[in-house]
Amino acid sequence: MILVKSLAGKPWVWSFIGALVVWLATIIFTGGYGAGGMVTAALSLAVFTVIVGVGQMFVITLGPGNVDLSLPANIGLASAVAMKVMGGSDSMIIVGLLAALACGAAIGAVNYLLIWALRIPPIIATLSASFIIQSIDISYGRGLQIKPPPGFADFANWQILGVPVLAILTVLFTVGAAIALQRMIYGRSVLAIGQNIRAAWLAGVNVGRIRLLTYTLSGALGGIDGALLAGYFRGANVDIGNEYLLASIAVVVIGGTSVAGGKANVPGVWGAALFLVLLLTMLNTFGVSAGVRLLLTGLIIVGVITAAGGEKAAR
Amino acid sequence: MTVASVDTSKSSSERGALARARLLRGLLPALSLAIVLIAIAWLNPRAISYFGFSLMLNLAIPIALATIAQMFVIAGNELDLSIGTFVGFVGCVTATWLKDAPLLGVLILLGSIGIYALLGALIHLRNLPSIVVTLGMSFVWQGLAILVLPKPGGKAPDWLLAIMSFKPPFVPFPIIAALLIGLIVHFGLMRTSYGVILRGSGGNPAALKRAGWSLLKTKIVLFALAGLFGVLSGMALIGITTSADANIGNGYTLLAIAGVILGGGEFVGGRVSPIGAVIGALTLALAASPLLTFMHIPPDWQVAANGAILIIVLAARVLISRRER
Numbered sequence: 001m002i003l004v005k006s007l008a009g010k011p012w013v014w015s016f017i018g019a020l021v022v023w024l025a026t027i028i029f030t031g032g033y034g035a036g037g038m039v040t041a042a043l044s045l046a047v048f049t050v051i052v053g054v055g056q057m058f059v060i061t062l063g064p065g066n067v068d069l070s071l072p073a074n075i076g077l078a079s080a081v082a083m084k085v086m087g088g089s090d091s092m093i094i095v096g097l098l099a100a101l102a103c104g105a106a107i108g109a110v111n112y113l114l115i116w117a118l119r120i121p122p123i124i125a126t127l128s129a130s131f132i133i134q135s136i137d138i139s140y141g142r143g144l145q146i147k148p149p150p151g152f153a154d155f156a157n158w159q160i161l162g163v164p165v166l167a168i169l170t171v172l173f174t175v176g177a178a179i180a181l182q183r184m185i186y187g188r189s190v191l192a193i194g195q196n197i198r199a200a201w202l203a204g205v206n207v208g209r210i211r212l213l214t215y216t217l218s219g220a221l222g223g224i225d226g227a228l229l230a231g232y233f234r235g236a237n238v239d240i241g242n243e244y245l246l247a248s249i250a251v252v253v254i255g256g257t258s259v260a261g262g263k264a265n266v267p268g269v270w271g272a273a274l275f276l277v278l279l280l281t282m283l284n285t286f287g288v289s290a291g292v293r294l295l296l297t298g299l300i301i302v303g304v305i306t307a308a309g310g311e312k313a314a315r
Numbered sequence: 316m317t318v319a320s321v322d323t324s325k326s327s328s329e330r331g332a333l334a335r336a337r338l339l340r341g342l343l344p345a346l347s348l349a350i351v352l353i354a355i356a357w358l359n360p361r362a363i364s365y366f367g368f369s370l371m372l373n374l375a376i377p378i379a380l381a382t383i384a385q386m387f388v389i390a391g392n393e394l395d396l397s398i399g400t401f402v403g404f405v406g407c408v409t410a411t412w413l414k415d416a417p418l419l420g421v422l423i424l425l426g427s428i429g430i431y432a433l434l435g436a437l438i439h440l441r442n443l444p445s446i447v448v449t450l451g452m453s454f455v456w457q458g459l460a461i462l463v464l465p466k467p468g469g470k471a472p473d474w475l476l477a478i479m480s481f482k483p484p485f486v487p488f489p490i491i492a493a494l495l496i497g498l499i500v501h502f503g504l505m506r507t508s509y510g511v512i513l514r515g516s517g518g519n520p521a522a523l524k525r526a527g528w529s530l531l532k533t534k535i536v537l538f539a540l541a542g543l544f545g546v547l548s549g550m551a552l553i554g555i556t557t558s559a560d561a562n563i564g565n566g567y568t569l570l571a572i573a574g575v576i577l578g579g580g581e582f583v584g585g586r587v588s589p590i591g592a593v594i595g596a597l598t599l600a601l602a603a604s605p606l607l608t609f610m611h612i613p614p615d616w617q618v619a620a621n622g623a624i625l626i627i628v629l630a631a632r633v634l635i636s637r638r639e640r
Contacts, residue, residue: 065582067446119636120629121582123394127569128629131622139615246450259444291461298454305447306437 012256015271018304019278026282036162038281043167044157044232046273050170051225052244053251053269054177055218059122060252062214063194063261070111070126071222071248073133075241078103078226080141083148083236090151097227104223105216107133112215116208122215137238146236156231166228171270178266190214194261246301247276254304340635344578344591347628348598351606358609365487371601372489373555376479377402379493379596380548381567382574383500384541386592389575390504390585391537392517393438393445397453398545398571401427402564404460405549410469410559413550417472424546431542432535439534453568460561467560471553479554493593500589513537517585573625574599579632598624 023042027035052071059068078100086096107129114125148156158165181187189210192200201207225244230236253259254275255268279300283293355371356363362371381402388395405424413420434452438445481488504510515523516533524530548567553559576582577598578591602624607617 114626118626118629118633120576120633123582124572124576124625124629127572128622128625131569131625132619135616135619135622138618139613142615246454249447249450253444253447259447289462289465291458291465293458294454294461295458298451298456298458301451301454302448305443305451306441 012265012268012271015255015268015275018254019271019275022275022278022282026278026285029282029285038278040159040162040164042274042277042281044159044164045277046270047164047166047170048225048229048232049244049247049251049273049276050174050269051221051228052218052248053255053273054174054266055221056248057252057255057257057264057266057269058177058181058190058214059218060249060257060259061190061194061261061264062211063197064259066122066261067249068108068111068126068215068218068222069123069245070107070130070133071218072241072243072245073130073137074104074107074219074222075226075229075244076236076238077107077133077137077140078223079230079236079240080137080146080226080238081223082227083146083230084140086149086152088147088149090149093149093152093155096152097224100223100227101220102223104226105220107222108216108219109212111219112212115215116212134238141236141238146230148231148234148236152231153234156228166232174266174270181264181266186210186213191262191264194258194263196262247273250301251276254301336635340632341579341588341591343628343632343635344588344594344598347577347624347631348594348601351598351601355601355606355609358606362609365485368490369482369487372487372493372597374552375489375597375600376492376496377548377552377555378567378570378574378600379496379593380544380551381564381571382578382592382596383496383589384544384548385571386500386575386578386580386587386589387504387513387537387540387544388445389572389580389582390514390517390587391435391534392520392583392585393534393537394572394582395449395541396446396568397449397456398541399564399566399568400453400456400460401431401542401545402549402552402567403559403561404456404463404564405546406553406556406559406563407460407464407469407561409475409550409553410471411464413475414470414472428539428542428546431545432539435534435536435538436531438538439531457561457565464559464561467558469553469559471557471559475550475554476557479551493597497590497593500593504587504589509536514585514587517583517587519585570596570599573621577625577628 023035023038026038027033052075056068056071059066081103082096082100085099086092111122111126111129114120114129115122118125156166160168179187181190189200189205192203192205193207193210197207222241226236226241229240233240251269251272254272255270256265257263257268279297280293283296288296352363361367381398384398385395388398405427408420408423408427411420412423434448437443438448479488483491504513512523512528513533513536516528516530516537520530523533549564552563556563574595575587575592576595578588578593578595580587580592580595599621602620607620612620
């Protein structure tokens with residue numbers, strides 16, 4: 001009982017319950033057919049949302065107005081860079097991944113440079129940056145060898161007993177992110193800045209460095225995500241990251257992280273990502289048209305946000 | 316952090332410098348438009364003509380209207396990420412029901428403004444992050460648009476086509492329309508007493524609440540106005556393109572935010588400028604394609620040029636703001 005009570009008090013539990021409900025609704029509809037396959041598919045797809053979601057979560061936790069809108073463009077460019085560097089050869093996989101990581105990290109650092117040097121809100125800084133990145137990607141990606149090396153594509157699609165290996169690695173990564181957030185000086189500094197940037201500064205937190213690190217981290221995660229996506233879908237294209245703008249923000253908020261900053265939640269990102277992916281699967285299974293699917297996705301996101309509610313501002 | 320603090324203990328000479336910096340800051344949107352115009356005139360003198368402007372500013376009216384819609388939302392310290400798909404939805408309704416069943420079409424459009432008002436109420440009452448709510452709504456509008464018009468097509472009502480192809484003497488229609496939009500909204504928001512309250516709801520909500528004004532009502536009004544101008548934008552767009560497509564407005568979300576910021580608006584504090592927003596929208600409309608075409612910039616880089624223009628203008632603003640303090 002105590003366990004149930006303490007669990008119900010945690011916001012992230014609800015995202016998992018939501019995912020479970022959607023999954024049950026789907027398998028009741030199909031009469032139990034494909035229940036396991038659906039979990040496998042959901043895990044493989046949720047991975048990509050979780051990776052960018054964690055980056056976005058750190059950024060959003062920095063406080064009101066902090067958000068990384070350049071992730072879709074970043075994912076697109078990094079996927080092209082990774083595929084180009086790998087050039088279809090298995091021996092270059094690691095180099096390609098590092099290139100995507102570096103590309104993403106550079107984008108993140110440039111984002112913070114714009115925010116810091118021009119003192120403009122992060123929304124508009126990352127937005128302007130994403131315009132430029134998008135153009136670079138369109139121009140760079142033209143006529144490019146966009147197929148991943150076979151080894152990398154196999155790795156991205158590799159499953160052990162129906163569990164995607166990428167999902168296992170991502171769970172390990174999120175555990176690391178949770179530890180970094182709650183137990184390391186970096187994470188505690190991010191939370192402190194989100195709660196009160198001035199107090200954090202007075203307490204001796206190097207605000208500039210932590211913010212730079214956070215935007216760079218978000219960018220780097222976007223970069224690695226792009227490379228993995230290109231591997232999973234066996235090819236890179238400019239629009240590959242488009243859906244991750246909404247998804248990355250939505251999983252953070254549905255997962256119980258405060259948009260006002262200073263309060264983050266790592267497990268919730270997983271729950272929310274699974275919820276969103278399963279929701280899409282459910283709507284596809286029901287055979288609804290594209291219009292109805294978009295409509296219901298939007299309504300459910302608004303509904304979930306409304307039900308979860310925003311907390312009253314502390315001021 | 317970026318909001319300049321107002322210090323009352325400044326000496327008169329300092330205050331003079333401050334006023335000059337403020338003026339310069341206020342003129343910045345017009346200045347950036349002038350620079351873009353000069354660049355176009357220099358690259359292609361023939362573009363500076365009645366016909367040239369009519370052509371170059373073709374899409375400026377819907378962009379300006381969408382920017383004004385976004386401006387109302389930003390005035391209340393919120394952000395609307397759904398305005399682009401909303402414009403697309405309105406476009407689809409305009410090209411189908413508004414032509415075939417005008418009464419039903421009008422009711423749907425009024426209803427969609429009502430939904431915007433409800434969103435404002437919801438965001439205020441449940442204290443929700445507007446970014447997420449409107450991101451969700453962007454899916455709703457796009458879904459509805461696809462349901463209304465599954466394939467590109469439809470046709471604009473004749474009266475709308477007639478309005479949008481109006482050719483006044485001497486001054487091209489887009490310029491007159493932009494002036495009118497800017498002046499009307501400027502008067503409403505900057506010169507009426509309730510306009511002050513609306514801006515105050517973004518500037519200092521706590522003070523406004525203590526003074527007895529309903530923040531719920533201001534938010535509803537701001538969102539309803541955003542909906543209204545979104546509807547106007549979608550209708551104007553269809554009046555120009557003559558037919559619709561569910562994705563026709565998608566680019567407007569970011570264009571509108573950029574237009575507000577270019578026009579001197581700020582994300583927090585209720586600091587917005589309707590005339591600036593219209594000028595920002597014109598600058599973007601001109602910079603987006605005519606200027607780049609004349610500069611022989613390949614289409615690949617046109618999006619980047621938009622980003623670069625934003626960054627340059629913001630950098631100029633920082634230089635001016637430094638003097639302001």
